[in-house]
Amino acid sequence: MNAPTRHLTRCLIAGIVALLPMGGAVFTIVWLEAQLTGSWREQVSWYFPGLGLLLALIAIYLVGFFVTTFVGRLLWRFADRLLENLPLLGTLYQSLKEVLGYDSGRERFFQGVVAVRADEGYEIGFITGQGAGPDGSLHTLVFVPSVPNPTNGKLLLVEPSRLTKLDVRTTDALRTLVSIGKTPLRA
Numbered sequence: 001m002n003a004p005t006r007h008l009t010r011c012l013i014a015g016i017v018a019l020l021p022m023g024g025a026v027f028t029i030v031w032l033e034a035q036l037t038g039s040w041r042e043q044v045s046w047y048f049p050g051l052g053l054l055l056a057l058i059a060i061y062l063v064g065f066f067v068t069t070f071v072g073r074l075l076w077r078f079a080d081r082l083l084e085n086l087p088l089l090g091t092l093y094q095s096l097k098e099v100l101g102y103d104s105g106r107e108r109f110f111q112g113v114v115a116v117r118a119d120e121g122y123e124i125g126f127i128t129g130q131g132a133g134p135d136g137s138l139h140t141l142v143f144v145p146s147v148p149n150p151t152n153g154k155l156l157l158v159e160p161s162r163l164t165k166l167d168v169r170t171t172d173a174l175r176t177l178v179s180i181g182k183t184p185l186r187a
Contacts, residue, residue: 029053113173115164116142116156122164124173124185125156133157147177 036052066072083093110126125142133139140160145153166173168185175183 032056110143110170113166113168113170114140114142115166116144116158117162124166124177125163126170126173127163128155131157133159145174145177147180 033050033052036056037047041047041052067076084090086093110128112127114125114127115122116125123144125144127140128143129141130138131141138160139157140163142156142158142163143153144156166185172183172186176185
């Protein structure tokens with residue numbers, strides 16, 4: 001490749017890489033605004049761009065304000081228990097709370113974060129339970145998620161002596177995985 005073509009290619013790629021995050025953010029904001037206001041935008045005469053996002057932020061603030069009051073916390077706990085007891089939705093709701101780390105009162109979905117020895121180093125894993133190994137001894141069940149999509153991965157049956165416990169919160173380890181290591185693990 002000659003110098004002008006190499007220069008042009010390098011600048012175009014650098015421009016795309018620089019604009020992708022900004023373009024993605026603008027696209028997301030425009031898409032969210034369209035989704036939030038699509039059903040009522042035509043019916044009000046006082047609409048202005050960004051009103052849907054502003055109303056969503058105000059609603060989130062009001063919910064936060066409500067759940068920080070005494071009466072709000074009581075009503076939120078009642079709604080929480082009500083959702084947990086629904087036949088199908090309750091299981092999904094509980095699972096989401098456990099995975100996101102909001103359900104500290106019960107047995108957690110992931111019981112800890114560990115480092116599992118791999119070919120070239122270590123992989124981050126999450127302890128999900130215990131089970132009998134091939135030799136009958138107690139082994140640890142470790143979910144090792146794939147990156148950057150932690151919903152896929154592999155479940156390993158590992159001898160406890162081969163694991164290194166990490167002093168890291170589950171949410172921080174998941175954040176590190178999703179960001180492909182751009183968010184560092186904090187102890």
